Amino acid sequence: MKTTISHIKADIGSLPGHSSVYEPVVQEVGKFIKEHGNGILTDHFISHVGDDIQITMIHNRGVDNSEIHELAWDAFIAGTAVAKKVGLYGAGQDLLKDSFSGNIKGMGPGVAEMEINARKSEPFIIYMMDKTEPGAFNFPIFKMFADPYNTPGLVIDPNMHDGFKFEIWDIIEGKKIYLDTPDHMYDIMGMIGSKSRYVIKRVFTKKNHEKLPDENVSVITTDKLSFIAGEYVGKDDPAGIVRIQSGLPASGESLEAFSHPYLVSGWMRGSFNGPLMPVGMKNANMTRFDGPPRVVALGFVLKDGKLTGPMDMFDDPAFDGARKTAVDVVDYLRRMGPFEPHRLPEDEMEYTSLPKVLERLKSQFQHIDMEPAKKKLKVSTKDFD
Ligand code: 13P
Ligand code: 13P
Ligand code: MG
Ligand code: MG
Ligand code: MG
Known part of the structure; x- marks a missing residue:
C-alpha cells in the first residue's frame, strides 16, 4: 500500500x-x-x-x-x-x-x-523556511539533485548517475514543465535562476532507477499568498520534503546545499533580499529586521505509517560557519537601508508606498527632452566582434 x-x-x-x-x-x-x-x-x-x-x-x-x-x-x-x-x-x-x-x-x-512506495527504511528531511518565498528552494534543491560538487553521489553512486526529473512551475502564467538532469541542466538553470517566477515543485527519480523507479522524491510548497489575496498579507514562507539515501542524496548531501547562506527574497515586509541562515530549532525565532530568513531541517524515518524522530539537523556546530557568514551578510546589507539590491526591485516588493507618492507628486514632474525607454527590450544575443 x-x-x-x-x-x-x-x-x-x-x-x-x-x-x-x-x-x-x-x-x-x-x-x-x-x-x-x-x-x-x-x-x-x-x-x-x-x-x-x-x-x-x-x-x-x-x-x-x-x-x-x-x-x-x-x-x-x-x-x-x-x-x-x-x-x-x-x-x-x-x-x-x-x-x-x-x-x-x-x-x-x-x-x-x-x-x-515507502522503502524498508524511509528516511526523509522536512525543510521549513520563514521570511522567504517558494523560489528560495530552487537553489538548494537543484544543488542536492543536480550538482555533483554538492552531491558526489551523482557521480559515484550508480543509482544516481542517470540524474533526476524536475517538475518546474511558472507561477506567473500557471504552467508546468518536466525536464531531466543532467541533459537539460542548463535549460533548468535558465528558468529557476528567476526564482520569483519559476519554482521547482517536485523532483522524481527516472524510470530506470534500480531501487526506486519513477518516484516522487521531493516536493515543495508553491502557494503564493498575494496571488490569492490580491495584496500583501505576509510572506509565503515555504516548506519542502526531501527523501534521502539509497539512490537519493545522502542526508549530508541534502543538508550540504544549505552550507552557503545564499540570498533569498522576503525578510522585512517581504520586500528585502537577505541570506538564508540554517539554524537548529532553538534558534528558529525571527528577530533581526524580522529575520534574517531562516531554514530548519527535521530528519525522520518512516515505517509502517509511523514516524521516528525528528532529529534537529542544523543543530550542529558544523553549520556555525554558514551562520557566521549569514550574520556578516546581514551587517553588510542592512547598511544599504531602502536601496536595491538589499531592497527588492519595485515590481517584486510586497509593500510599497511609491504609487501614492508618485500620484501626489504628479503635477510637479517636468518634461525632459529625451528618447523614452522602450518598455520591453528585444532579447539580445549579440556578439561584439
Ligand atoms: P554508512 O556506511 O554509515 O551507512 O554511510 C553511508 C553513506 O551513504 C554516508 O553518506
Ligand atoms: P510572515 O510572512 O512571516 O508573517 O512575515 C511578514 C512580514 O511582513 C515580516 O516583516
Ligand atoms: Mg512566517
Ligand atoms: Mg506573520
Ligand atoms: Mg508568512
Whole structure:
C-alpha cells in the first residue's frame, strides 16, 4: 500500500510581531489533529519555524484528499481562536478564505504532499523556511539533485548517475514543465535562476532507477499568498520534503546545499533580499529586521505509517560557519537601508508606498527632452566582434 506524507503549514498569529509561534496555540493545533485525526492519520508531527506552524501528517489517502486538508484547516481555525484570545499579532494571518471548500490549496496555507512506495527504511528531511518565498528552494534543491560538487553521489553512486526529473512551475502564467538532469541542466538553470517566477515543485527519480523507479522524491510548497489575496498579507514562507539515501542524496548531501547562506527574497515586509541562515530549532525565532530568513531541517524515518524522530539537523556546530557568514551578510546589507539590491526591485516588493507618492507628486514632474525607454527590450544575443 502506498503512503502519503502531507505537510501543511500556516501562520495563524505571532508573538509579538512576526517573530515566533506561541506555544499554547501550537498545542491547540496539536490537540485538534490528535483528536480528529484518529482513524484518518497513521501518525503526525507538529513543529514550527518563526511564526509558521507546520503539520506533518502520514496517511494512506493520497494527495489532495479533502478530509486531510479539512483536518489541517480546522486545526488552524482552532489554533486561531486561541491566538485571537490572547491578542497575537496577525491571528489567522494565512487563513485567507472564510470556509473550507474541499481543497486547502488556494486558501492560504502552504501544502507539500507526496504519495510514495515507502522503502524498508524511509528516511526523509522536512525543510521549513520563514521570511522567504517558494523560489528560495530552487537553489538548494537543484544543488542536492543536480550538482555533483554538492552531491558526489551523482557521480559515484550508480543509482544516481542517470540524474533526476524536475517538475518546474511558472507561477506567473500557471504552467508546468518536466525536464531531466543532467541533459537539460542548463535549460533548468535558465528558468529557476528567476526564482520569483519559476519554482521547482517536485523532483522524481527516472524510470530506470534500480531501487526506486519513477518516484516522487521531493516536493515543495508553491502557494503564493498575494496571488490569492490580491495584496500583501505576509510572506509565503515555504516548506519542502526531501527523501534521502539509497539512490537519493545522502542526508549530508541534502543538508550540504544549505552550507552557503545564499540570498533569498522576503525578510522585512517581504520586500528585502537577505541570506538564508540554517539554524537548529532553538534558534528558529525571527528577530533581526524580522529575520534574517531562516531554514530548519527535521530528519525522520518512516515505517509502517509511523514516524521516528525528528532529529534537529542544523543543530550542529558544523553549520556555525554558514551562520557566521549569514550574520556578516546581514551587517553588510542592512547598511544599504531602502536601496536595491538589499531592497527588492519595485515590481517584486510586497509593500510599497511609491504609487501614492508618485500620484501626489504628479503635477510637479517636468518634461525632459529625451528618447523614452522602450518598455520591453528585444532579447539580445549579440556578439561584439
Ligand atoms: P554508512 O556506511 O554509515 O551507512 O554511510 C553511508 C553513506 O551513504 C554516508 O553518506
Ligand atoms: P510572515 O510572512 O512571516 O508573517 O512575515 C511578514 C512580514 O511582513 C515580516 O516583516
Ligand atoms: Mg506573520
Ligand atoms: Mg512566517
Ligand atoms: Mg508568512
